[in-house]
Amino acid sequence: AQTVTQSQPEMSVQEAETVTLSCTYDTSESDYYLFWYKQPPSRQMILVIRQEAYKQQNATENRFSVNFQKAAKSFSLKISDSQLGDAAMYFCAYRSGGIQFYFGTGTSLTVIP
Amino acid sequence: EPEVTQTPSHQVTQMGQEVILRCVPISNHLYFYWYRQILGQKVEFLVSFYNNEISEKSEIFDDQFSVERPDGSNFTLKIRSTKLEDSAMYFCASSLRQGAYNEQFFGPGTRLTVL
Numbered sequence: 081a082q083t084v085t086q087s088q089p090e091m092s093v094q095e096a097e098t099v100t101l102s103c104t105y106d107t108s109e110s111d112y113y114l115f116w117y118k119q120p121p122s123r124q125m126i127l128v129i130r131q132e133a134y135k136q137q138n139a140t141e142n143r144f145s146v147n148f149q150k151a152a153k154s155f156s157l158k159i160s161d162s163q164l165g166d167a168a169m170y171f172c173a174y175r176s177g178g179i180q181f182y183f184g185t186g187t188s189l190t191v192i193p
Numbered sequence: 194e195p196e197v198t199q200t201p202s203h204q205v206t207q208m209g210q211e212v213i214l215r216c217v218p219i220s221n222h223l224y225f226y227w228y229r230q231i232l233g234q235k236v237e238f239l240v241s242f243y244n245n246e247i248s249e250k251s252e253i254f255d256d257q258f259s260v261e262r263p264d265g266s267n268f269t270l271k272i273r274s275t276k277l278e279d280s281a282m283y284f285c286a287s288s289l290r291q292g293a294y295n296e297q298f299f300g301p302g303t304r305l306t307v308l
Binding site: 084112113117122123124125126127130132171173175176177179180181182183184185186 | 196197224226228233234235236237238241248249251284291293294296297298299300301302
């Protein structure tokens with residue numbers, strides 16, 4: 081069964097600094113997709129970044145990048161130059177051929193001015 | 194930018210009552226989903242809906258649950274006889290296409306409290 085684990089329930093970072101959020105997953109599939117979603121307080125989840133498992137190159141979206149280690153089944157999110165607007169709950173998620181997402185429990189990120 | 198909307202933002206109900214949670218997906222999307230998140234736990238998939246049919250459902254989605262797209266714009270989740278353990282945040286999502294790579298757009302959620 082697919083499981084996604086986020087071992088850091090809470091993280092904090094100083095404004096302008098870099099923070100890395102951890103995610104590990106378990107699957108027997110070889111082809112799948114990994115996602116990071118951000119949920120600001122009282123707002124909807126929005127997609128931050130996604131990675132195809134068959135691509136070795138790590139995905140990057142502006143200040144957000146991932147470190148995808150397929151053999152280790154690890155998919156961490158790095159936020160560079162953290163901004164106050166980055167404060168949110170971050171969810172790691174997995175999908176393979178099916179429709180449904182498998183989510184982690186989330187990491188609450190606080191940005192300290 | 195178009196968004197998925199959900200109403201109400203918070204619903205309180207008595208155990209055994211029926212509730213209907215409402216969602217308005219993004220207008221040109223074709224695939225619709227419901228998820229729930231019990232406090233402190235993972236976001237869990239409930240059901241997906243396409244072409245007026247359920248296309249996939251999880252084991253959570255038992256006979257107490259039903260979904261409907263009654264008028265071409267709303268997408269509803271009905272819980273027939275609520276239980277205490279149904280208390281959770283319920284998220285609606287929609288997508289233009291199916292497939293594991295395609296983005297699902299989420300609503301802000303409805304917090305359901307069953308007393």
